[in-house]
Amino acid sequence: MSSIPKQTLCGVIPCLRYRDAPAAIDWLCSTFGFEVQFVVPNEDGSIAHAQLTFGNSMVMLGSVFDTEYGRLLKQPMETGGFVTQSAYLVVNSADEVYGRVLQAGGQIVLDLKDEDYGGRGFTCRDPEGHIWSIGTYDPYAQAGA
Numbered sequence: 001m002s003s004i005p006k007q008t009l010c011g012v013i014p015c016l017r018y019r020d021a022p023a024a025i026d027w028l029c030s031t032f033g034f035e036v037q038f039v040v041p042n043e044d045g046s047i048a049h050a051q052l053t054f055g056n057s058m059v060m061l062g063s064v065f066d067t068e069y070g071r072l073l074k075q076p077m078e079t080g081g082f083v084t085q086s087a088y089l090v091v092n093s094a095d096e097v098y099g100r101v102l103q104a105g106g107q108i109v110l111d112l113k114d115e116d117y118g119g120r121g122f123t124c125r126d127p128e129g130h131i132w133s134i135g136t137y138d139p140y141a142q143a144g145a
Helices: 021-032 094-103 139-144
Strands: 015-018 035-041 047-054 057-063 087-090 107-114 120-125 131-135
Touching (some): 094 120
Parallel strands (some): 015 057
């Protein structure tokens, strides 16, 4: 085993930026089932930093800012809807989350289906265009099989 990764609960944490981070936090929690762990709001209502947990995983997010780091990122709406990365959420029922995404106004981009390699899942966009894949396939369980 490599000595580089710190042995912690979750060693890879996606980081996202949203134009309306408070609304994104609400949507991610109510639709996907994330839970707010920590939020640092700014006086103007924007979000300096937020941590949302999902089981033993986490995403960090904040508002879009014109900073040195912020200028390294483009929002999906600024790239014609293209993204260069996405996150995969392992869930108990892809069908349940699929229904919640539709009810919350998320855009399904790859429909719900059974995968050849196991599991059932779909891919959607959140309200600001970030792509999320959701499915029952658990790569850790598969590796142990």
